[in-house]
Amino acid sequence: MVPETVAFLDSGVGGLPYLAHARRLLPGRRLVYVADRENFPYGEKDRTSIVSFALSLAERLINREHPALVVVACNTMSVVALDHLRARFPVPFVGVVPAVKPAASLSRRKRVGVLATRQTVEGEYLRNLILRHAAGCEVVSLSSSALVEFVEKGLSRASPREREERVRGEVDRFLSEGIDALVLGCTHFLHLEPEFRLLLDTEGIALVDSREGVTRQAVRLLQESARQGGARHGSPDGPDALYVTGPLPLEERYQWFAGQFDLELRAGP
Numbered sequence: 362m363v364p365e366t367v368a369f370l371d372s373g374v375g376g377l378p379y380l381a382h383a384r385r386l387l388p389g390r391r392l393v394y395v396a397d398r399e400n401f402p403y404g405e406k407d408r409t410s411i412v413s414f415a416l417s418l419a420e421r422l423i424n425r426e427h428p429a430l431v432v433v434a435c436n437t438m439s440v441v442a443l444d445h446l447r448a449r450f451p452v453p454f455v456g457v458v459p460a461v462k463p464a465a466s467l468s469r470r471k472r473v474g475v476l477a478t479r480q481t482v483e484g485e486y487l488r489n490l491i492l493r494h495a496a497g498c499e500v501v502s503l504s505s506s507a508l509v510e511f512v513e514k515g516l517s518r519a520s521p522r523e524r525e526e527r528v529r530g531e532v533d534r535f536l537s538e539g540i541d542a543l544v545l546g547c548t549h550f551l552h553l554e555p556e557f558r559l560l561l562d563t564e565g566i567a568l569v570d571s572r573e574g575v576t577r578q579a580v581r582l583l584q585e586s587a588r589q590g591g592a593r594h595g596s597p598d599g600p601d602a603l604y605v606t607g608p609l610p611l612e613e614r615y616q617w618f619a620g621q622f623d624l625e626l627r628a629g630p
């Protein structure tokens with residue numbers, strides 16, 4: 362039988378740690394990932410452009426791979442375009458949004474930090490999320506387009522020292538705020554999880570992200586559609602793949618990321 366395909370979307374390589382997490386809980390599924398290199402970075406674009414990038418990307422992906430489920434592994438795309446994606450396509454979508462709720466319940470000092478893109482930090486979605494799930498908490502939200510850029514374009518060649526210095530620069534911005542939980546609200550930052558963890562542990566600050574919740578929701582939706590006897594979706598041509606949009610040639614770093622996550626590199630979709 363053709364294996365079910367589960368797809369992941371991001372503006373770049375940010376959502377790959379979500380794919381890696383899901384892989385452990387979704388055995389037997391074919392996983393495909395799309396990095397929208399052509400329109401990267403989303404965090405600095407306006408909402409109308411982000412919606413149109415997301416719709417066009419999802420359309421090409423769905424036509425090519427017929428996924429059973431799409432994980433929008435990008436906070437910026439999720440907070441801006443998830444409703445539009447759900448309204449346009451009959452495929453179930455799981456969004457990734459900053460894990461403010463678990464961070465707020467974890468925080469003893471009731472002071473939480475969120476590190477995300479400018480679009481996420483300034484948007485209405487995060488404001489509402491904080492009102493709904495972090496009432497009584499002080500939430501300090503900061504953006505870093507520099508760290509997004511570093512992960513996308515510099516990580517594949519960065520030394521351990523450079524990785525640590527980049528992260529230290531971001532962590533320092535929160536230290537005077539007295540937070541005891543930090544939400545990584547941009548998927549790109551998960552590539553630097555060990556560096557964040559190391560620095561935050563010594564400060565007694567918990568690191569929070571949404572991988573667990575997102576994967577559980579994906580599993581739930583797939584089980585639900587199997588129970589309802591939904592059609593199995595997938596394309597027959599095999600390996601887990603990393604699609605990268607935009608003109609050829611692709612920069613070498615994409616081959617590096619494909620290797621790190623055991624994916625076959627493809628141009629498209």
Ligand code: DGL
Nearest residue numbers: 372375403404436437548
């Ligand atoms: N990885 C994305 C996120 O989670 C956005 C990075 C960008 O394109 O600015 O928000």
